[in-house]
Amino acid sequence: MGLKIFLVVVVGLVAAAQISLASTVPAFLWSPDFSSVELKESVNYQVMSPKDLANSVISQGGWSHLLCSGSQHEHRVDLAIVFVGRELHSSDVAGNKHVDRALMNLLKVSFTRSNFSMAFPYVAPSEEETMENLLVSGFKEACGHGLGVSNVAFSESCSIEGGDFQKLGNLHSINDHLFSRMEKRTKGETDLVVLCHGGTQSMKELNPPCPESEIMNEVISTVEQSGAKYAALYVSDPFISIRYPGYRELERFLAESAAVNASTNSKGCDEVCKIKSSLLEGVLVGIVLLLILLSGLCCMMGIDTPTRFEVPQDN
Secondary structure, eight states: OHHHHHHHHHHHHHHTTTSOGGGOEEEEEEESSOOOSSOOEEEOOSOBOHHHHHHHHHHTSSTHHHHBTTOOOTTOOSEEEEEEESSOOHHHHTTOTTSOHHHHHHHHHHHHTSSEEEEEEEEOOOSSSOHHHHHHHHHHHHHSSOBOOSEEEEETTOOOOSSOOEEEOSHHHHHHHHHHHHHHOOTTOOEEEEEESSOGGGGGOOSOOOOHHHHHHHHHHHHHHHTOOEEEEEEEOTTHHHHOHHHHHHHHHHHHHHHHHHHHHHHOOOHHHHHHHHHHHHHHHHHHHHHHHHHHHHHHHTOOOOSOOOOOOOO
16 A cells, blocks of 8 residues: 555656756655554645644654654654655656655555655755754644654754754764763653755865765665654755855865865876877878878879870971
């Protein structure tokens, strides 16, 4: 049944070509261990803002029992995970050849094999604020009395304003945090972890980050190995470079520096270069002389002269 719902999402994306898919992103909500509503699988085809998405996750997705203070639920999970990617657009779910297939397969498996899942194919990101910041603030507003989770942590690549949140530097520290919280967490408490792929903090590292699919797969495997029950939300935010033009300036600076270095290195000519240039000049001169010779021979062969001359007669 979950596979049918996922296929319905894909078909709906293809059928809704009139919607500007380039400016919307998909979001997927799932949980193998938690369900608080009678509807186990659903798809919301409305174009919504990140704040609307947060409100839907709280109300329709049942996260009010996980994140809001004062709420009690017999099937609370230990961990609520928010993955914020930087790649997918809504059109990518419909089969764009440039999409990360490993990421799509991971989302498909997670979505279809969970006890509860929801899909939001059309989320319109803001160009002024990051998706993670809007989601966390949206969770607080939807709860009314603020977040009631025992611990909130987010990766350094996330940009979240306000709040005394714990920062996680890399994938190793994320895994250590998940295992340590499993030991320290009181029964009935829920932690919130927000993980972002790339972002402004990643500018400090020149090496490209790991693919989203590897990070998500590693985190989910760690959570499952720890024995924690979890609910997960994935949403993309590919407009990070639009909000932070400094990141694009850095990329442009590195590209221009590489081009300048390449042009500088190409100005010098070593011994091999001089030999090749001399040979090339000789070949060109030889070709020109050969053409002149052939042209002269053709002209001489074209002259029609008599084979014998008559003897002049004496008067």
